[in-house]
Amino acid sequence: MEVLKNHMKFKYVVPFLDVVDDKQISLQDLSKLLRENDGTFDKDQFIDDDIKELFPLNNFGDNDDILKVRGVSFVLENFIDEIESMKLDLSLSHNEIEFLGFNDENEMKLKFSNESIKGAEDIIAQGMSEGVYNSTNECFSSWFEMGSKHIDFCLKNSHKDKVEGVFSIYINEMLKALSDNRRQYRLLLEYQGNDSENPVYLLRGVTSKGFYKNYDNNVVLYLCLLFLHKYAVDTGEDFKFTGGYISDSEIKASFELEKPKRLKNGEKVYIGLLLSNNEIRKGVVSFKMYYRITDGKHSFKGIVKDSVCRISHSTGIEKLQIKLEELLNINKHEKKMLDYINRVTMTDRLSEDMIFSLFESIKSSDLSSDTKSEAEKKRELLSSTMTIIQIFDRLSEITTDVNESIHLQRIYDDVIKFLSDKKE
Numbered sequence: 001m002e003v004l005k006n007h008m009k010f011k012y013v014v015p016f017l018d019v020v021d022d023k024q025i026s027l028q029d030l031s032k033l034l035r036e037n038d039g040t041f042d043k044d045q046f047i048d049d050d051i052k053e054l055f056p057l058n059n060f061g062d063n064d065d066i067l068k069v070r071g072v073s074f075v076l077e078n079f080i081d082e083i084e085s086m087k088l089d090l091s092l093s094h095n096e097i098e099f100l101g102f103n104d105e106n107e108m109k110l111k112f113s114n115e116s117i118k119g120a121e122d123i124i125a126q127g128m129s130e131g132v133y134n135s136t137n138e139c140f141s142s143w144f145e146m147g148s149k150h151i152d153f154c155l156k157n158s159h160k161d162k163v164e165g166v167f168s169i170y171i172n173e174m175l176k177a178l179s180d181n182r183r184q185y186r187l188l189l190e191y192q193g194n195d196s197e198n199p200v201y202l203l204r205g206v207t208s209k210g211f212y213k214n215y216d217n218n219v220v221l222y223l224c225l226l227f228l229h230k231y232a233v234d235t236g237e238d239f240k241f242t243g244g245y246i247s248d249s250e251i252k253a254s255f256e257l258e259k260p261k262r263l264k265n266g267e268k269v270y271i272g273l274l275l276s277n278n279e280i281r282k283g284v285v286s287f288k289m290y291y292r293i294t295d296g297k298h299s300f301k302g303i304v305k306d307s308v309c310r311i312s313h314s315t316g317i318e319k320l321q322i323k324l325e326e327l328l329n330i331n332k333h334e335k336k337m338l339d340y341i342n343r344v345t346m347t348d349r350l351s352e353d354m355i356f357s358l359f360e361s362i363k364s365s366d367l368s369s370d371t372k373s374e375a376e377k378k379r380e381l382l383s384s385t386m387t388i389i390q391i392f393d394r395l396s397e398i399t400t401d402v403n404e405s406i407h408l409q410r411i412y413d414d415v416i417k418f419l420s421d422k423k424e
Contacts, residue, residue: 023073027229028063032080033222047213050317051222060226061233068232069225069255071241079221079246086189087248088201089214094143095179099171101164106155107131108139110203129187131203138205138280142183144174184214186279188248204249205280215313217251220277220285223320227327228255228273235331242272245402249279252402256292261338267295267346267389271334273327274303274406285311287326289333290409293346293389300392302341302413303406308333340420346389354415355382355391361411367404374398388419 034048057063092112100109109130131139137148154163187201207214232238237257244253253275260268270292277285287310290303309326350358362375375398382391392412399405 022070024066024070025073025076026063027057027061027065027067027226029073029076030067030222030225031057032076033218035218047215047317048219051219054317054320055223055226057226060230067225068229069239069241070258072225075221075241075246075253079218087204088187088189089184089207090187091182091184093179093182094175097175099168099175101168102136102155102160103130105131106136106152108136108203129201129203132188133204135203135205139203142206143178143181186249207279213313213315213317214279215277215283215285215311215315216279217246217277220251220275221253223324224253224255224275224287224327227324231328231330234328239273243402244275251275251277252406254290261334263293263346264342265345265347267293269293269338269341271330271337272301273308273330283313285309285313289330289337291337291341293341295346295389298389298393300389300396300412301405301409302416303409304333304337304413305410340417343420343423344388344416347387348419349384349386350388350391350415352384354419355379355384358391358411358415361414362408365407365411367399367407368401371399371401371404388415 031052034052036048090112096113098111098113100111102108107130112129136151140146140148140151151163151167154167184207186204186207188204190200190202207216228239237259239255240258242254242256244251246253254272255275256270256272260270263269272290272292274288274290275286276288277283286307288304288307290301292299292301308330309323311320311323315323359375359379363372365372367375375395378395378398382394386394396405396408399408
């Protein structure tokens with residue numbers, strides 16, 4: 001599968017939106033997700049070896065056991081081949097970095113010392129890297145506890161060469177003064193035009209600082225699949241992967257129990273789990289419950305706001321087991337969801353007041369202006385004669401963006417909970 005560049009907000013992303021993958025994999029296949037430390041990772045922050053030791057495959061079954069999460073073969077293959085191969089993490093102290101100025105996008109240019117990139121000299125041209133995304137702001141926040149707004153202002157309102165000269169002196173002097181400070185940086189492989197002979201690495205941002213651990217997407221996916229497998233073995237309910245994406249820094253992945261439950265009016269409800277993680281600095285691993293309701297013609301998802309399991313990147317390895325065991329209590333959270341969902345009849349009509357409130361929630365949300373505009377167009381087609389499931393189904397058409405869809409699905413759940421509370 002082709003890796004999409006500049007899709008959504010990422011330089012590289014593999015979307016899994018309509019993937020049909022019935023190929024089964026074994027527990028042993030999950031071992032491919034864990035990396036060997038090639039020396040570029042800070043040994044205090046690299047946790048793949050610790051994860052391998054604390055959560056060995058044989059604790060979850062035999063190596064040749066079939067993984068009870070269907071549809072992940074395609075995900076693993078593309079994640080390892082297309083995404084992981086484009087990333088490089090370097091642990092550097094401040095005295096191994098020299099600030100060179102700004103590129104045409106006003107992102108900074110850095111030079112790394114020869115010693116700091118030992119083993120990677122052939123792929124980091126002249127030891128230099130330019131920033132992408134918002135990496136300049138990320139670095140300044142991490143280095144000096146300040147953002148880049150003042151610098152942006154100066155670059156826009158003065159001669160660039162003069163600004164670069166002033167800031168080069170200041171930034172390099174500060175880096176020397178704080179020379180003992182160490183950060184881990186994410187670099188991304190970039191080919192210039194069609195030239196595959198001379199790749200460069202671009203600076204993505206700071207992935208960890210001091211007490212942060214490398215809860216990277218490969219580790220998170222490994223743990224997620226292991227614990228979903230264990231839940232399936234314990235309960236006899238298997239999962240399937242239903243969509244999401246993996247980018248150069250983020251993962252969003254949905255997993256559903258294959259067998260649906262029935263609501264009081266006969267609609268099917270599929271229970272699922274949404275995995276989210278961001279590798280950049282203050283990221284958080286979260287697992288949230290969701291439900292997908294369908295009557296055969298219409299359907300919608302609702303995502304519960306609170307996490308079943310939440311792991312900050314400062315969480316110690318020794319606390320992982322306790323936190324992840326919450327994933328083995330999915331049935332407990334499922335019961336709570338079904339209790340409030342069943343108090344609402346999906347064939348009920350939404351009042352005009354409720355429709356107004358729904359669209360006010362969309363209007364005041366962080367959804368893009370284009371998506372809000374699409375919502376207004378849909379609003380003209382909706383009426384109080386339509387049922388809950390029909391309205392949510394129609395509204396779900398306003399965006400194909402994964403993150404925006406998730407935001408909408410939280411709003412749907414808020415409405416369902418509100419209606420449920422009124423009936424208590």
